[in-house]
Amino acid sequence: MSRTGTAMAGPSGSIPLIDRPLRVAVGGMREPAVATLVEYLRTRTGNARPPVASPGAAPEHEFRAAAEASMPGNARAPRVEITGILRHGAPDLAGLDALRTADAVVLLTDADTGLTPALCQQVYLLAQLRVPRLALAVDRLGDSGFAEGRLHALARELADFAERVGVRVHATIPVDTDRSGHDSTSAAPSPGYTGPSLAEWLGTGALEHQTEEDRPFRLVVHAQAPARAQVPEPAAGSVAARTPDLPSSPQTSARHTPQPQTAIAAPGDRAACAGTVASGRLCSGARIRAQPMGRESRVTGIFGRNGPQQEARTGENVHLTLDPPLQLPDGAIVSSGEAPALVADQFETRIFWLTDEPLFPGRRYAARIGAQRAELTVTDIKYQVNPETLERLAADQLSADSIAVCNISLDRPAAFDPYTENPATGRFVILDRETDDPLGLGLLNFALRRAQNIHLQHVDLDKTARARQKAQRPCVIWFTGLSGSGKSTIANHVEQRLHLLGYHTYLLDGDNVRHGLNRDLGFTEADRVENIRRIGEVAKLMVDAGLIVLTAFISPFRSERRMARDLLAEGEFLEVFVDVPLAVAEERDPKGLYRKARRGELANFTGIDSPYEPPEAPELRIDSSQVDPGAAAQRVIDQILAHPQPGTST
Structure with a gap:
């Protein structure tokens, strides 16, 4: 009251x-x-x-x-x-x-x-x-x-x-x-x-x-030991703990992948993990569970800055010696066995967007959940909130200072608690993937049920088997450039020549895809992001089928081209920048689109009133104002065939 x-x-x-x-x-x-x-x-x-x-x-x-x-x-x-x-x-x-x-x-x-x-x-x-x-x-x-x-x-x-x-x-x-x-x-x-x-x-x-110590025990594992922590020296013949696999995405860069810490062995075949207590307290002898891997152990000793202690409390940097030993990666969460943290990769969240660059569903961002790193995608903006009237508003993107309830998906499972139950492990920060600059703050509401019901189904035939059958190295040739640059023309030449050489290919063209799969999308920035996200996922499936996939899309944003690249294994994505001066593209204008855009009849047209972000380090750059389509196609084919194809002699 x-x-x-x-x-x-x-x-x-x-x-x-x-x-x-x-x-x-x-x-x-x-x-x-x-x-x-x-x-x-x-x-x-x-x-x-x-x-x-x-x-x-x-x-x-x-x-x-x-x-x-x-x-x-x-x-x-x-x-x-x-x-x-x-x-x-x-x-x-x-x-x-x-x-x-x-x-x-x-x-x-x-x-x-x-x-x-x-x-x-x-x-x-x-x-x-x-x-x-x-x-x-x-x-x-x-x-x-x-x-x-x-x-x-x-x-x-x-x-x-x-x-x-x-x-x-x-x-x-x-x-x-x-x-x-x-x-x-x-x-x-x-x-x-x-x-x-x-x-x-x-x-x-x-x-x-309610103080942090009243909440369930959560320790965030660090790779480095706390300063001056006194841990017993390794005993002769002690057994090193094996490293459990942290669920991760093979496409995630090494910079974002948690690295296993070096276990510190202790007497009695025990291993120590170092970390900071984010909430709760824990006594020696308690059972713990390490998340997200789900392994259990028992605490046999607690070592703080001044040596052994009976209890680990909120805010302290400690070593825990465990039996059986667990070698835990940086960012893992050690929970009390009676009330362990939850694990999921899809959530309903509340997001506070802080930067001028809009948030778009489908675009990939980096995220930090506690000390855990992951790739994050907003899959749905459920509604935006007007904080003065509390009105719920429909939104297809978030601008600076927006507050919204969103569904998100991570590229790996993460340990968490709902924010209302434990703020220390219920928040996350959205980061720029290139600079690590903070873009927004998020609060985890709950895990989506479908995250628990959907699992990858193992199949016996894999990409390697399909590629060997076709005697080719599957990959994506991603043509990008302004409208009128010649992307579709060059891609069509490339596919014809590969077909004559006996390779299995498929060409995904921007206009053709918008007649079917993406017919519901327009040309706003949000729709362009979703357009490329879908194409990237389709191309990934085709590579898994063993095909050489050619895509011809303007794909104006670097972040979406990088998202498509990150879906594939190293070496499977070849970016071809079909470069041409804007004046030349306008002069060609085979569809009359530039003239319409200049008259104001066509909004959000790339190069006129919507930006194009040229690639910074493409595998191949072609100036189509200087090279004819046939010669350009041969350069692309040479790039593809530079790598040995399965089932062929080198």
């Missing part, structure tokens, strides 16, 4: 109280005022700890003690740790992390400005991130001319919106950042205000907060 000036949980909130500094994030519209408020919190909060429940105390007693502490004059100022300053407007990853790890958030506004759309967005975000407490600090209340009435009006507005988004504990408290002392208890603009100061209200922050 809540009321103007103070807020606290009811007796039903029996979550243990915390005994550490309160983590507080602060944000607002005016940066100087926010800086003043931060300084106030740092100087006016004290060393008092939040009230701690006595062992076995009834929830009603906890509630009564906190309620008494929240009364003006009784509340003790707690120790406060400022976790972050939230910049006004669009959130960034640092701001979202500051919200995620905070026990309370203070948002500053002016009395005349009130609860702005940007503040509503931040309130919505903290609700999604399950921040326990929110204070709306109202500045310049005396300037509004109706201080008490305005304060109550803002309190009602906050209460209404907080209830709609699910923030249970909140308060509206006057502050004065223009006064040097600005203790809001004594210097509040409204003489009718009788609630606690901001610092005093934060003193009740122990209520409604």
Whole structure:
């Protein structure tokens, strides 16, 4: 429940109280005022700890003690740790992390400005991130001319919106950042205000907060041992643990593939794994399960920075010695045996998109789930959320600052917990595949049931057998370039000559495919991404059938061409850039498309009002303004036949 000036949980909130500094994030519209408020919190909060429940105390007693502490004059100022300053407007990853790890958030506004759309967005975000407490600090209340009435009006507005988004504990408290002392208890603009100061209200922050140690045990495995950890030397004749296979994609680059750590052997045929405890606590002798591989063991010893210890607790870097030994890869999750992490590769998620470059379904991104690396594809944007009205909106792409519920697919199984159950293992960061720059933050809702019901079916005949039968090396020849560059013409010449030489081929042409498989797609950026995704998957199946596949598509985006390349094994993808100056392509214009685009009759046309990203390192570049189609085709064939074909002499 809540009321103007103070807020606290009811007796039903029996979550243990915390005994550490309160983590507080602060944000607002005016940066100087926010800086003043931060300084106030740092100087006016004290060393008092939040009230701690006595062992076995009834929830009603906890509630009564906190309620008494929240009364003006009784509340003790707690120790406060400022976790972050939230910049006004669009959130960034640092701001979202500051919200995620905070026990309370203070948002500053002016009395005349009130609860702005940007503040509503931040309130919505903290609700999604399950921040326990929110204070709306109202500045310049005396300037509004109706201080008490305005304060109550803002309190009602906050209460209404907080209830709609699910923030249970909140308060509206006057502050004065223009006064040097600005203790809001004594210097509040409204003489009718009788609630606690901001610092005093934060003193009740122990209520409604579940600590990381209350959650199931999760240790994130690191390849390197913690500094100064003391682990017994290997015993003579100790047996090295075997490395279990971490499910992975053969097409994923080595940079993104977790590498097995070097096991540290210990007496008694035990092996040690090093890592950081993300949540919970674990005692020596407990059973554990290593995820996502699903192997079980028992903890025979715990070693911290100062040597052996009986318990591993949240935030500590430790070695665990295990029996039987497990050699675990970097990023694996060690869970308690009674409540292990879940494992899946498809999820419903909430995504906060942070960058100007739009997110498109079907495009591949890198992802970091804890310390686990994977390739991520958004398979469906279920709906976008307007954080001010909470309206659900249809969307085929996400722009900067968008919030949406999406289905995603990973290229490998990952260990996780739903974010609502364990934030430490329920979040992920979406990264640029080239630069590793963060693009968005995601929260895992649940694993999709189809991820558990669908499995790869083993077949006896494989790509190698089919290729040997055809006496050829299957591959994809991916022609890319502007409309009118000559892609289809050259690809057609190549296929004719390969056919005469006895090779088994298939040509996928952009126009032909759009009459059937992709007839439902247009030419927006989102549809272009999906168009190439489908072609890449079809080409992969044809390569598996042992064919030489030729594709002739504009395929304007590097990310989608790389996605198609990553579907195939090393050496099976040959990118042919059919290069031509735009002026030459326009002069050719066999279909009259450039003329229509120039007249504004054709939107999203590549080279005119939609970009083309030329390949940076294609296997072959052909300037079709300088080479005739026959000569260009021969260059492609020479490239294909440069590699020995199965069943032929070299």
